[in-house]
Amino acid sequence: MPSRREPAELPVIRVLVADDEAMIRAGVRAVLATDPAIDVVAEAADGRDAVELVRRHRPQVAVLDVRMPVMGGIEAAEEIRRTVPETGVVMLTTFGEDDYILRALGGGAAGFLIKSGEPEELIAGVRAVAEGAAYLSPKVAARVVAHLAAGGAGAAAGRRGAARERVAALTAREREVLAFLGGGLSNGQIARRLHVVEGTVKAHVSSILARLGVDNRAAAAVVAHEAGVVTPPPPEPKREA
Numbered sequence: 024m025p026s027r028r029e030p031a032e033l034p035v036i037r038v039l040v041a042d043d044e045a046m047i048r049a050g051v052r053a054v055l056a057t058d059p060a061i062d063v064v065a066e067a068a069d070g071r072d073a074v075e076l077v078r079r080h081r082p083q084v085a086v087l088d089v090r091m092p093v094m095g096g097i098e099a100a101e102e103i104r105r106t107v108p109e110t111g112v113v114m115l116t117t118f119g120e121d122d123y124i125l126r127a128l129g130g131g132a133a134g135f136l137i138k139s140g141e142p143e144e145l146i147a148g149v150r151a152v153a154e155g156a157a158y159l160s161p162k163v164a165a166r167v168v169a170h171l172a173a174g175g176a177g178a179a180a181g182r183r184g185a186a187r188e189r190v191a192a193l194t195a196r197e198r199e200v201l202a203f204l205g206g207g208l209s210n211g212q213i214a215r216r217l218h219v220v221e222g223t224v225k226a227h228v229s230s231i232l233a234r235l236g237v238d239n240r241a242a243a244a245v246v247a248h249e250a251g252v253v254t255p256p257p258p259e260p261k262r263e264a
Contacts, residue, residue, distance in 0.1 A: 036153045039065045039080060041073035041099065042088040042115065047138065051086060051115075054142040061149060070094030074102045077110050083153045084134075086113045086145075089127070097127050104131035111152035116163065124163065133241050134158040147207070154209035157240035159248070186249035189235050197234070200227040202254040204240055205247025 038055060040063055042048045048066050055061045064080045067073035070087070071094040077085050085103055087096040094102075100112040113134035114127050124135055134148040137160055144160045151158035190198055196217075203213045210228065214221040228240065237243050247253050 034060060036061045036084060036149060037064045037080065037082040038062065038149060039067065039073060039076055039082045039085045039110075041067040041070065041076075041085065041091065041096070043068050043091045044088075047088070047115075051145065054145050055149065057142070058146050058150075061146070068092075070096055070099030073099045074106070077103050077107050081107065082110055084111050084113060084149050086115060086149065087132075088115045089117075089124075097132075100127060100132045111155070113148050113152050113158070131239060133239065135163040135241070136160045137162045151207045151209060154211060156207055156209035156212070157204065157244045158207040159205075159241065159244050183249055183251070186246050187251075189246060190250040190252055193231060193234055197227055197231050198252065200224060201231050201235075201243060201247050202252045204228065204231070205244045205253035207244070208254075 038061055040048050040051045040055075042051070045068070048068075052063045052066070055063055064082055065076040067076050068091070070091045073085060073087060073091075074094070085100075087099055089096040091099070096114055100114065103110055103112055111134070112132040113136060114124070114132045115136055115138050116124055117138050127135070134152045134157065136144055136148050136158075140160050140162060148158040148160065190201065193201060199217065200213055203216060208216070210221050210224045214224045217224070228243075232238070232240075232243055235243055235246055237246065244253075
């Protein structure tokens with residue numbers, strides 16, 4: 024009789040990794056390999072190859088460096104979201120690339136991670152995006168909000184005030200869902216926290232995006248961070264070795 028912990032029974036998340044530096048790709052692969060439910064199925068050294076490999080392998084998640092030759096990560100993300108919309112995109116960035124992060128928000132990327140961040144954040148980001156959630160690492164969220172507020176104290180206060188006004192226009196339940204969304208929770212996780220069915224959460228998320236005037240969950244998460252209404256996710260349960 025096969026063991027209940029047989030690897031084949033684990034739900035595997037198929038991932039593509041794209042970075043023009045072989046050492047970075049190796050590091051990302053090594054980190055993801057520590058999670059038995061994640062399988063790196065392809066690697067690319069430039070954006071164009073990344074798009075072609077996504078079309079060929081159909082991974083659940085593509086992890087893309089922002090800066091790559093031939094086709095940059097943002098352009099690759101836009102093309103992936105246009106041609107293979109079922110593949111979620113996680114962008115790898117470094118400090119000082121705030122403009123790229125803001126551009127990627129409009130391109131449909133759902134996750135943003137700092138290369139120098141903790142390995143656990145990479146796994147958490149891949150898992151969240153695979154489940155249909157948005158994931159902003161705490162450092163990325165802080166950088167985005169700081170960048171948006173760079174116009175000075177008055178502009179920063181104005182943006183925070185505007186974000187709070189937009190959030191205040193939501194229903195009480197929508198504000199609760201937005202807070203969880205900003206914390207990187209998937210629809211299923213939010214449903215379990217609120218003790219409702221997942222379809223109800225999906226309806227709330229659609230309404231939130233429309234009311235906030237944003238195109239995707241990651242952009243809504245930025246609004247949640249600006250408004251200061253983020254609810255952190257629960258700790259991940261420890262997996263047996």
